[in-house]
Amino acid sequence: MAVPKFAASRSFHAELKRRINTYFEETKTSTTGNANLFVKAVVLTSAFVLLYVHLVFFTAPIWLSLLECVLMGLLGAAIGFNVMHDGAHGSFSKRRWVNQFASFTLNVMGGNSFMWNVKHNLIHHMYTNIEGVDDDIDVQPWMRMSSTQPRHKLHRFQHLYFWFLYGLLYIAWIFFMDYQKYFKGKIGSMPIKKMTNTDQSVFWGFKVLHLFLFLALPIYTVGFVSWLVGFIVFGSVAGFTLSLVFQLAHTVEHAAFPMPDEITGKLEDEWAIHQIKTTANFATNNRVISWLVGGLNFQVEHHLFPTISHVHYPAISKIIKQACTEFGITYNEYPKMRYAVASHVAFLREMGRA
Template identity: 20%
Template sequence: MAPPLQESGMGVRGEKASPPPPPPPKGRFFTWEEVALRTGRVPPYLQERWLVIERRVYDISRFHKRHPGGSRVISHYAGQDATDAFTAFHLHKDQVSKYLNSLLIGELAPDQPSSEPSKNQLLVNDFRKLRATVEKMGLLKPNSLFFFLMFVHIMVLDVAAWLTIWYFGTSLLPFFVGVALFTVAQTQMSWFQHDLGHLSVLSSSRWNHVIHKILMSLVKGMPAQWWNYLHFQHHAKPNCFRKDPDLNMHPILFALGKKLAAELGMQKKKFMPYNYQHRYFFFMAPTLLVPFFQFSIFYSSIKRKEWLDLALIVSYNIRVCLIYVPLMGFKCFMAYYWLSRLLESCWFTWVSQMNHIPMNIDYDKNMDWVSMQLQATCNVEQSPFNDWFTGHLNFQIEHHLFPTMPRHNYWKVAPLVKSLCAKHGIDYQTKPLLTAFADILHSLKDSGDVWLDAYLHG
């Protein structure tokens, strides 16, 4: 959200122990103030991008364009401490060390703190201890049987959708039963490809990438690289305006977050009647997502010259047409297919936004990893249905803190994360599923009211 190493920027799973980092060039020491200027946006350092990993300073001014996970995801940490983000996205450093070696320019001066002065060093240290515990417990290792059964149940649903139409025809009842089965299969495939994209299904990162590319294209009709490019940015800086692509709907369609909504109002911007956004979210967000995705996948593949992805996407559409059109006719199939895509979009929209829209939305404040993830995410109560319905994204907090963790282990680490939050006085939010859905609308109404007040009186 890859080159031959299959090091996509969201994690590497290898067998060898990570080698120690190389010694920094002698005599080159930097302060946090010097690093903070190298963001690529501050004159006169517009061409320079530096970041810090484990006190070592790296110059990514040229490398960011070649970064396997995309230029933006690594550039979002330019001028900042990227230690915890780097650790979260790369399980083993041995496969990326050769990149780091060539980028190393020095280290922080001895009088500089390990993390930026604005960050909670005690919380940072405790989280790093927690991650070490998680690794020792083996919670980053996938259960192959779990994911095999998940994939089998998706294929059973997909075949059942076709068999329903083949055996019963296209009268009203079998038509809608087929749509329901096809929708469930496609949505569950969305959660499964999400696991593959995070390298949490197989022990080999290379095979995670290969299977992701094949299944995402042939079973979902979407390119894996396109999804990775967007999704990695979301995880790197969740709910950070101009860095999280999931906020691209602001301010064109929605005024998200009270602070950003107030800014729109003060600037007298009215692209939409935002004070009614909690009413039009129901139909506008899912409906517009369908054509947006369809346009984006082809545009992105052509622009990036991902010809293999494009060929696989086209083959998906050909395959679906060949197995359904002879049974239904073209017009009936179009109704069947696009109704299913719309229902899938509704499902995806509500589940993906219930953990984020009600949370804090702001510009990047360069917070520590734990605080940033927790202010942008919340959980939904665990139950067998909630786990299945959301693809275990009801454990959004754990997923964001440990993005490469297999989803079947979220419930095991949750008590440890709760204890960490309680120790440092951080709110760990867990809600019922329907409450989480309702909170999307409550949040939209609140930010819409803030926009209207600022628009009229600001």
């Protein structure tokens, strides 16, 4: 399909930017990360490395090894939420090289920062929840994530088996999806810009490094069966955690799935209003969840201002809520995470039976 076009009016977005800029000017605060974020990054990455070293080079009881694999999966997802995600958006630090260093944690974990930038920053953040463009809602044929997607018989049960599929995300991502995008030269229907020699070197160099660190070395030290069990546990926990947090932001009952006009290719709303209608927050008053998921429970704020670090989302959310009230725009939010999960399950059930 042709790339959709948003409505020409940008009055709401302009007003939002003015208010947010005023907030940072008055508080004399940088829009990037602060000391708390840097400390959190050190704590998360250090804990991950220590667990990795203990699992690979030391012999521990089976129950402890499995527990450590679960913790590694949670820490891997937390690093993605808190370090990689901000770094990839250029909001982790004022310094470009620090942001790049933070985003490269994804490469070490087996993904690729170039592919992520195209898929997430350029496509998903621009064309959120638009079928045929946003690759995040394309889980076909296994799941139906939009009413405009074809429905198959197995979708009747997707609200029951989605737990299993979400657990496969990380493993499928690092061993299949990145390579598929690389060789096809596009993400979904959107072409990928030509990779430079540096991009190519980073892609293949880190893929080889990941295979050595997470496959070859562990197999050599602990044996194939122990590695396989541990890696599946680690990958499943990481994949499920990553999937659930991102899906709660857009595939819930109150999120919209707009489609452009078939003739003009235009969408009804300006970009900022489109982002609010297609996005939902959850558990924003829960500091533990906010800390662990890197502020991605403030998804509305993130989609409107992706280059602002998540440490500022609680403050700017008040400004955005007020603006939505004044402009008569519905601000989607679930007060508890369990409410968002229930809404996601209900959404999947509806899509499977509609």
